[in-house]
Amino acid sequence: SKYAVLVTGGAGYIGAHTAKALHELGYFPVVYDSLSSGFREAVRWGAFVHGDIRDSRALGEAMETHGVKAVIHFAGLIEVGRSTVKPDLFWEHNVSGTVSLLSTMREKGVNRLVFSSSAAVYGQGGRGPLESIPESAPKAPASPYGDTKLACEWLIDAQCRAYGLTAVALRYFNAAGADPSGQIGEAHEPESHLIPLAIAAALGDGKPLTVFGNDFDTPDGTCLRDYIHVNDLAAAHVAAIEADLPAGAFEAVNVGTGKGASVLEVVEAVGRAVGRPVPHSIGARRAGDPPSLVADPSRAQALLGWKATRSSLDQIVTDALRWERSPAYGSGVRGPAGQRRAKV
Ligand code: UFG
Structure with a gap:
């Protein structure tokens, strides 16, 4: 293979799709995951190391054993709502975890990093509903989750300048869909994301969907989001690992399509x-939901030579549905193995 890439959080949704993409392009993914919210069943490519990112000894050992040359860092807590009630937990896992990872990389001479950031760094999104968001837009996170992502970007940027680390922070918009193989896909517990909830409602395996508000300043009154196929997102990580950047460079790059879709x-x-139609009703707004979060993805194209190629809404939804009907989803993820997981 080309070389070994440590994928922290590689048993999670976006991490597992990226591990598959790395494998397909000739890299050797080394998935490092505590399985606190990821799934062992989702680790099907490369090697697996069970560990916590705050454990720098175990991290260092994984880097040495596999001769790791680059790191893609997904591991962290992601639920925005929970971050508002347990901010300390989010700082501990997301920020202290990244401190631990960076010092271990430095100790082991690993100098290339791709970091999972989020459109959450832009908070309410700022400008009008039809304006896309460039990377230079004001950073004003609206949750402790977003704060931790922005804090990690600053931390990584400073270490690039100080120690010659080369890093790309990818600011994801709304990751969605699944690999067309049906082997891996989205499975959060509890599920809070729109597309899986809407599919469950239409299939009759869930509650009817509540649309969180239809009085926003958007064309149909419901929120606009930039849904990006998880395989497009995975390809962006490989492009970021491969980008020809000088030592010490730090780049933050939006990963989206540039096109918004409303909840309706x-x-x-x-x-x-x-x-079959999705049974749904209109409910109250969910606290903190910005009316519109749509990427200006032009920098990703210019810097990484990347753009979305499989992110039409129909493609995303078709792939998400195939996954939710797959045996892997029914047995592995929702079955006994899924229930075995320890909670953070
Ligand atoms: N929505 C509903 N009903 C639901 C669930 C969601 O109407 O039952 C709406 C939300 O109000 C929002 C849209 O569907 O307008 C998408 O909601 P999601 O929860 O799927 O995704 P978010 O845009 O809230 O969150 C995403 C990521 C977060 C990230 C955030 C900000 O999942 O990790 O974008 O970047 F922090």
Whole structure:
């Protein structure tokens, strides 16, 4: 293989898709995951090391054993709502975890990093609903989760300048869909994301969907988001690992399509894919939801030579549905193995 890449959080949703993409492009993924929210069943490519990112001894050992040359760092806590009630936990896992990872990389001479950041660094998104967000837009996170992502970006940027680390922070918009193989896909517990909830509602395995508000300043009154296929997102990580950047460079790059879809457009697309309408009602706004978060993805194209190629809403929803109907989803992830996981 080309070389070994440590994938922290590689048993999670985006991490597992990236491990598969790395494998397909000739790299050797070394998944490092505590399985606190990831799934052992999702680790199917390369090697697996069970560990916590705050454990620098175990991290260092994994880097040495496999001759790791680069790190893609997904591991962290992601639930925005939970971060508002347990901010300390988010700082501990996300920020202290990144401190531990960076010092271990330095100790082991690993000088290339791709970091999972988020559109959450832009907070309410700032400008009007039809304006896309460039990387230079004001950074004003609206949750402790977003604070930790921005803090990690600053930390990484400073270490690039100080020690010659080369890093790309990818600011994801709304990751969605699944690998078309049906082997891996999205499975959060509890599920809070729109597309899986809408599919469950249409299939009759879940509650009817509540649309969180239809009085936003957007074309149909529901929130606009930039849904990006998880395989497009995975490809962006490989492009970021391969980008020709000088030593010491730090780059923050949006990963989105540049096109927004409303909650009602998603509901329609899920209805088309399932062949049955999504039972839904209009409810109150969810606290903190910005009206519009749509990427300006031009920098990703210029810097990484990357753009979305499989992120039409219909493609995303079709792939998400295939996964939710797959045996892997039914047995591994929702079955006994899924329930065995320890909670953070
Ligand atoms: N929504 C509903 N009903 C639901 C669930 C969601 O109407 O039952 C709406 C939300 O209000 C929002 C849209 O569907 O307008 C998408 O919601 P998601 O929860 O799927 O995703 P978010 O945009 O809230 O969150 C995503 C990522 C977070 C990240 C955040 C900000 O999942 O990790 O974007 O970047 F922090």
